[in-house]
Amino acid sequence: MNLVHRAGRTPAERQPDPSLPHRPEAGRPAEGGSSRTFRTRRAWPLATALVALSLVASACGGDGQGSQAAQDDRCVKEFDASKDYFPVKQTIRHATNFTLTYAKNYQVVTVKQPAPGAKPQTYVLVRCGTPAPKAEGELKDAVVVETPVRTLFASSTTHLPFITDLGVLDRLKGVASAGLITSPQVRERVAAKQIIEYADITGQEIDTEKVIGARPDVLMTDGNDVPAHQTLRNAGIKIVANAEWQETSALGRAEWIKFVAALTGTEAKATEVFDKVAAAYQELAAKAKQAEPVSVLPGQMFQGQWAIPNGESFMAKLIADAGGTYAWADTKGTGSTNLDLETVLSKARDAEVWLPQMNDWKSLEDVRKADPRYAEFAAFKSGKVWSMNKVLGPGGGNDFYERGVGRPDLILADLVAILHPELMPGHTFTFYQQLAR
Amino acid sequence: MLSLRSLSVGYPGRRRRPARRVLEGLEAVARPGDLTVLIGPNGTGKSTLLRTLAGLQPALEGQVLLDGSPITALDEVERARRIAVVLTERDLPALLTARELTGLGRHPHTGFTGRLTAADQAVIDWALQVTGAAHLAHRPVTELSDGERQRVLTARALAQEPSAILLDEPTAFLDVPSRVALMGLLRRLARERSLVVVVSTHDLELALRIADRIWLIDPAGALHCGTPEELTLNGTIGASFDGEELTFEAASGVFVLHGKGRGTARVTADGTRRPLLERALTRAGWHPSPEGPADLAVTWTGEAYEAVRDGTAHRFTSLADLTDWARHEANR
């Protein structure tokens, strides 16, 4: 059911995509011209010539000079079998859910688990203008995509920071639903109709006609396969799974920028961006490691049941990297478990810091209204309650799940500043804010 | 005493639907001590009338008076203390014993919690005893037979200590002995307790035999009141119930086949045998003529039946053979 499906994908929020590559501009003037010249006999042959010319012009296509130029540089004119077409090679060090290997003129990307329990998917990213390899062996069922892609659609807000940081935002032509996007640049482009929204307001129902009509070079999904995707595949749309949310480490998730780079041909930029982020992250982690670990209480409860992240989950690793510890750090699993309030009280009542994940809580009064029993916790009493809802988009989307995906260093900085304020004096918080008293 | 004054019964009108009158202008009286039986062909409105008398449906016009006061003037509890009913509903709750069911009849007399005092228990005991259901007291009602169930429901009605009991087709679904027993019981109750008892039934012959008063609703919707003999004599019964094949015979008080036989027959036999032979021959198609010439003469010789027709004599040892032959003769 949709409910569970979406609940599991908390960071996945939909984006709208206003701009589509249009071709109609060339056609219109012709029609306008022919109606005016009906009146005089002398203008008749002239009109016919005009019509013919404009029809020819429209048949050639092209939606502006930018993509015209890109088209000229994009594809290889003469294929040289001995040339290595990938001068910058990316290596994947932190992400565990995809692999990237290079051949001379194509890359092979395998996403191990696009969705929980799903089979691995392989993509062959062939440099445009070069021949694709034979579809045999492990490449048998692979999706072949010509790179670098000119236009792409993205289904999840978590993909947006990668696209923006790589500087290829102009190639983004469609998002599923724009409601929860926080990035002002993307929202601007949506409003200006440069990016279209190809699904309904919930982001679930894909308007296949829109997608097929727009013909993006590639459609990036978050890994979940819906029946509409098959329709799109049948129509020749290339669908790839950008399943960064399946990673359990923050750096692993951020490293998926390299996936988008492999598609768009911006490997150099990706390496630059990611190396900076990784370096900052690791420096922070090293600093935090030297301090005394601080006890943390993650999550919050509803109807007396507390959702506690398991020991191998994303949140657990972040807490560990930030120099924190929590009572369930040695449990197994990457999801969360529903625990009784009693258990949480007995094990974590005296945790120093509480990190709930509620978009709606701005003050401790909000917390008390939700359930007065939170007051039993030491962290509540001392006021050390921080939620990551500092930046919320106009549609209610949380930037922690958008920009935060690409910038785990900023998240870690916030966390280290919360747990060890003495290590980060004068820090400005990006995503986290302390709840007001 | 239960009186009907210009009573019209039926279903009240709603928006866009006019009132449906089932019966109108009814005038009748049911006296205490009488067993009043309500008869009439199907669809004439017997149930509607009884429901109106019980207060379950409002009268469209006119009044129902109980001991002089209209029943609409009584509040529900007071009415419940005066009138009790036995309805046609057959759904009984599980897990109630006959005694508990009878005890429900004390409802208008008990206090707020419904607790039964010793006096209430005495009434229940009496009700069960008088209906012959005392031995069933601790059996669950869903395990009782139809006849037993009707007794218990009657006991429940009696437990209300009413002055009038109305019963809607209580003998439907009962076998003949139970039917007879129930009607006998009702008659006895009417007499011994001076109750007004109004029963509706389809069993015409039993009704005419046992009722003190008959209320007959004819197919035209008119109500005729009188003793069974009065209504038989003035032809009302015949007019309402005679059919193509059967007619009501006043003398015997039963339905007989039409005497349009092949011919006449004269029967010579003793007192018991003669009417039975006549009945069998009527069924076979020979109309009995007690005196005078007849087409067929049947005599019981003491050992066998002798039948003479057209001068030919036939001898039969069994009544069945005689009857079959007579039928065969009639169809020749």
Add this chain to the structure above:
Amino acid sequence: MTEPAFAPAARRRTAVMAVLAAAVAVSFVLAVALGSTTIPLDQAVAALLRLENADPGAQTIIWTVRLPRAITALLAGAALSVAGVQMQTLFRNPLAEPYILGVSSGASLGVALVVTGWGGLASAFTGGVAGLGRAGIVVAASAGAAAVLGLVLALSRRVRSVVTLLIIGVMVGSTTASLITLLLAYSDAQRAQQYLGWSLGSYSGTTWGDLALFTPVCTAALAAALMGVKPLNAMLLGENYARTMGVRVRRVRTATLLTASVLAGSVTAYCGPVAFLGLAVPHMAKLLLGTADHRVLMPASVLLGGAVSLVCCIATQAPGSGAVLPLNAVTTVLGAPVVIAVLLRSRAAQTGWAG
């Protein structure tokens, strides 16, 4: 009903009531003594009595978590069972239960509206739970239940047959369920998950503040229901017979619907929709007592309902691991086989409701 002629039946009933009372006491004690964390009995007692040497951790757990939960379970079980008896008698239907008129659907719709902040359509509205908190949920659930109750009562005056009312209730339930699905489809995952969690039912969400309101409302409604035993007994034979026995049928119908809905609605407001108790406990009580007489059936349902509910509450805390099972799963899994087994064994129930 004291019947000198048949003492064994009366003795059976007294014995059953005594056993039920004991069962309630024992299960209440167990609900306080057991939980996902192990607290030794002596410490539990000390914490309960707030002795000086009591461990503060144990005190917090006993007083903030276990006691409110146990009291809620007791009240909710009693309330739903009594409401179930009323519905089964009023509608003369063994499958009737407190939610049959759509009361819990109305409450669910109210909660869905609050939790989703009227849906994601008005993107600026980020109300949700935070704006109103738990009080918001309770108020919304009560308002939803009251709205449905009002509708049903208004219709019951115009509708002659009680079966029509039943069908209307089922239709109301279906309609609200569709509306809720619609609301959830247009909200984000976090909100939808909140609603889902609520709809699984829980006794752990009530605090002492909640109980300050829930207890008097529930007890008052229970008392009102118990006052109606006499007319309910008459209604066993159906509305026609009841009317001829002096029962003011319209009034009794309204009063019964009102108390049953307040009972069911208040439980739903604080605990979410709790499945199955209102359906199963009346049957269990009838079979234990061997009678349908409401004068014993109602008090027995109060006790049995409380005891069964407390047992379900204990069963939701899988001891040791701290993980919690959803309440509705437990009530159904525990209750359904019991009822089936009891029905198969009992002859009285086999003859069923009809004659």
